[in-house]
Amino acid sequence: MKLGIVGLPNVGKSTLFNAITNAGAQAANYPFCTIEPNVGVVAVPDYRLDKLAEMYEPDKYTPAMIEFVDIAGLVKGASKGEGLGNKFLSHIREVDAIVHVVRCFEDGEIVHVDGSIGPKRDIETINLELIFSDIDIVDRRIDRASKAAKGDKKFLAEVEMLERLKHHLEEGLSARGFELLSDAEKEIFSDIPLLSAKPIIYAANMSEGDFSGNVEENPFYQEVQEIAATEKSQVLPICAKLEEDIADMSREDKLMFLEELGLEKSGLDRLIQKCYELLGLISYLTAGKQEVRAWTITRGTKAPQAAGKIHSDFEKGFIRAEIVSFDDLMACGSMAAAKEKGLVRLEGKEYVVQDGDIILFRFNV
Ligand code: GDP
Secondary structure: OEEEEEOOOOOOHHHHHHHHHHHHHHOOOOOOOOOOOOEEEEEOOOHHHHHHHHHHOOOEEEOOEEEEEEOOOOOOOHHHOOOOHHHHHHHHHOOOEEEEEEEOOOOOOOOOOOOOOOHHHHHHHHHHHHHHHHHHHHHHHHHHHHHHHHHOHHHHHHHHHHHHHHHHHHOOOOHHHOOOOOHHHHHHHHOOOOHHHOOEEEEEEOOHHHHHOOHHHOHHHHHHHHHHHHOOOEEEEEOHHHHHHHHOOOHHHHHHHHHHOOOOOOHHHHHHHHHHHHHOEEEEEEEOOOEEEEEEEEOOOEHHHHHHOOOHHHHHOEEEEEEEEHHHHHHHOOHHHHHHOOOOEEEOOOOEOOOOEEEEEEEOO
């Protein structure tokens, strides 16, 4: 999974990105790769995997990974080629979801590009660039569909829908909120690579003081929430500076530090969790002496396709899945005990994998 961090200059993107890369470098006991300077990889925290590691003492511990791309350089006019312009937009095209850092902290020393703190204005500035770029794409589709409609009337419905979409975008609204009227429309829509249709999380970057106070009462935070509510997006209050401070602490120190602030999880962990929710993702686990590992799938995935995540042979030659839930395994203390109690189920092709299932696939090729 790949997430793109965007935002105007001086809102705290690099600060958050540094926290991410430091946190990734800290968890050094899994294969960690630095790909490019603007890409950071972190492990998806999963307490179940830790418990399995205690039980199996495996040679290898492999959490699910999430990739963050720092997409710097967005300024007003990017869609018309200003700043890094089109390069910026093509980076966004490649991500599964957008993390939009919005400045909600006041600091006279740190210049705001538009002179004052204004979350609503900032969000609109960035969203408009994505929308402008989408209008160009929709225009090209309209041309194509109109030509096709001359030969075949069935394309008229597509032209009508695209015109409606264009109108929606021209109102300054993101494609995310566009109403689709039929399955046919859904299909056409999902085929258009629209930037403003990507799932988005607004990271409201607050000062240390505001963050440790009552977040809900912060007017800047409320502004971000109002916008998110209208487009069914998510908001996460965060303090990028605090994340940066704790990123290179040991796990124990970090937990202690967070506890003192009355927090359960770091902002980064909460961000990852939100992304999973937003994208409808869950994890299943495999466990043995060789390796304990988490695998990310979309909610609703059936057993053979889940097996295909491990290897395509597992999917092709799928016979059955032997499954125990995490809670059952922990209650029994070992796989053998779980089997004895009849808690290891045999499931077939139609089984929908559940979050936290511990699975052994049987296959034959
Ligand atoms: P970018 O241009 O969006 O990448 O912004 P930076 O991450 O470089 O941050 C710009 C400035 O704001 C830096 O001096 C940061 O130290 C500061 N900054 C970032 N996050 C916070 C925060 O949560 N609180 C405060 N007070 N300053 C912050």
